[in-house]
Amino acid sequence: MALDVGKALKSKTLVVGVLSMSLLMSASNAVSGTIPAMKEAFSDYSTANVELLTTVPTIGSMVGTALTGLFANAIGRKKIAMAGFLISAVTGVIPAFFPYYWPILISRMFFGFGSALFVTLSVSYITDLYDGDMQRKLLGWRQAVGNLGDVVLLFVASLLITINWQSTYLIFFLLFVPMVLVGMFIPKEFDNFSIRSALVDDEGHVVDKSASQKQTTNWQVLWLAFIFLVVSMIYNVMSIKLASYVVDEGIGSASLATLI
DSSP, X not given: OOOOHHHHHTOXXXXXXXXXXXXXXXXXXXXXXXXXXXXXXXXTSOHHHHHHHHHTHHHHHHHHHHHHHHHHHHHOHHHHHHHHHHHHHHHHTHHHHOOOHHHHHHXXXXXXXXXXXXXXXXXHHHHHHOOHHHHHHHHHHHXXXXXXXXHHHHXXXXXXXXXXXXXXXXXXXXXXXXXXXXXXHSOGGGTTOOTTTEEEOTTSOEEEXXXXXXXXXXXXXXXXXXXXXXXXXXXXXXXXXXXXXXXXXXXOOXXXXXXX
């Protein structure tokens, strides 16, 4: 049975599925509060190497972001998004069960790779399925949902860290929640759908699709990317150093730093 595109695009469940992809898009930062405890656990390593455990997902994210489009075109967006959640969930909890430096370093890199897959698609789904006011509204909601996810993750992390630093990584089991929502609410028929190029008949069914326009990147986009790079560097320095500062100066515990 053909998908009724017009009806599907107006479905609230589709909106829930699309926005759920952004619920935990900043999940990697939720474990920054474990740095003081990990510095003690890995005393043979320098502070910079310990802090690397929280920042190394960025390397995986860069690779994942570059490859997401290729994977999505070859396999389909939905499968790639689901794979991203699965990879991040599995590799994200590895430090809880294997609290050793190198397994954590490698797993965190793969965690970043998996995260990039669904975070990148969380934007493309919105821009390809919606246009006009609805598109702009959902892009705003995407950020709000991401902020809500950050609050929940950090609150749960502040509770888990009181047990031990390894337990904090169990929060990544929560990635299975958006994975289930995407699986339930986003039809696979939207894998290659673009509202700008799709031809839809009077009954709302896709009957053909014109060739997608080739996208280009101009210097303004590169300039904005550079500015965002600088902003991200400053933000990450604060999140990485905060927990150590709070604990080392005797201001409070790692749990308090995570809440802050």
